Amino acid sequence: MKKFLYILLAALCALLPTLALAQENTTLLTTVPDHHTITVVCGEHGKAVIDSKTYSGTFTVQAARLGTLTIKAQPDKGYGFSQIKVSDLDGVTVRGRSVTLSGIHCENTVTLTFYKLPAGNAGSSAVNPKPDTTPESDPGESTSTNTETQTESGKSTLEDAEAQPESSKSTLADTVTLPEASPTENVLSDEYIGTEGGLEQLSIVFDGEDQQQDYELLSIKAENEEQKNTVLVRAYPDENGEADQRSLVLSTVQLVKLVQKQETEQLIFESGEIAVKVDLADLLGGDVQKLIGLIAKSSEEISAETLDRDWSLVQTEVLTAAELALVRTEIRIIPVELEDGSIAYDISVWLHWDDQELEISSMVPSLRVSLYVDDDSSDQYVVGVQAEDTEGFLLLDSTHALLQETMSEDQPDEAEKFIVTMPEEEEDTPVTAYDADASLSKERHSAVTAAYAGRGLYQLLNVE
């Protein structure tokens, strides 16, 4: 018995060192709800239809977790469906007047707004499906040629502009008085690019056959002086997933409104794996401003040879909003499949007026080309360009732009985001899905950026 006790005690003693390192468990516990409350705020002059039931005013519905909810906007006679504002844009799609929330994963508030159709369009199909960026402004009201007004407001006249140092020269955005556009209950139209042209003016992205395309627009406000207030327009690929030509087309009046209303400094147009950046000061100032003046005021024929003139001898014209509306700016991205099957991009910037167009890429010094790379890639890349009638790529100076973030981590986390859907039926206009504080975490890309080096095919080249 004593022996047994000794053995037992000895065994317990042998276990002591292991007990000095104790192990403990913690249970992590969380519960994911099976339903989410969707609050629908149906604005005036319209109703919402869900599962054949008609609602108006503010109401709530319970949606199954990860389920789908379709809300059909039903405008009153004489009104159109303008905008859906949501607190979370993830999974929101708009087709005609139907808004679908799919993969519902949180509470959401959906606000539907309706707007009064322009006179003559009430309840009819008067909207022109073809893009028309010409605002119907009254030249008498929109003119900015009143010298007294300009002087009082500190805006520059021609003489003032010449007296100013290069860095502070004015652009068209400083000299043009925009007409007050009628509200459309649509933030993108009212606060960004609407200039009395109705909601159809939201058609700003087109394919190679001038067919209007859906797009996203993000407005990113700078948080310090080193950053620029940026508007990013993102084109979508074709339905089959292939990249096709995409053009961003904004009238000069729309560009002026972006600067005046939002203090936008930089425009980024993204299509697939490429983004083109340009400073609005270049599109509205300097030699381009003079060229727009020639187009709007002069009777002379404008051609490619016009660009070769000595622009220091050309006067800066004071223009009205109505005159500016005649001139549109296009940023064009054309994917081109090379013999090896890879894709390169033909980048260019154009002015359009009447039935004419003129390439002005060389007049835009801030033009930059960014090509996206995998965030996890450790390879080194540069942007290369293959000029017309040459073989091989010229490697551009992108040394300091390797893996540069298109939207870096130190930029704001949130932005105003719009998803614009083109109408499927003639009687409808574009509808905007709007999130006032969308997260930018999914929008950041690693990109290699280089200055534009003339017309040619731009491609990302691995120089490892």
Added chain:
Amino acid sequence: MKKIFASILTLCLLCGTTALATEYGSASNNPETVLTTTLNESYTVVIPSTLNIAFNATSTNLPVQVTSLRLLPTGRALQVQVNQTSLKLVNEKNSSAKISYNIGGGEGTSARTHYFTATGTKNFNVTIAKSEWDKAAAGTYKESITFTVGIIDKNK
């Protein structure tokens, strides 16, 4: 001799019993206390037995509280280390439904260890990406994570 040997063994056993974990309860956060004592060093660590993670929370603190600590003077530290974790919360009713998470906030490359040389509270972070929440099916998810607690010589 036999009596002396038996006395020594009994003394060892009495010392050893203090090395066994002792549990205490609390109405607020159900803390679980591990009390370990060796001959000249002792500590009391409080780790919650359950950590409730709020729905959609991307970061949740997991506190480790040392309420008493006695160490030998040179280079000794109390180490609290997270180990044995799959980093997946598993749905109770559907084991194929999971939410990936990560634990950090500690020291070292894995950020899953805290060292104490004095009493106090340090937090680990349980992080769940928004994209994980967004795709998670309804239900209650659980996972048990294990801590190893012990006194180490940081000079070694």
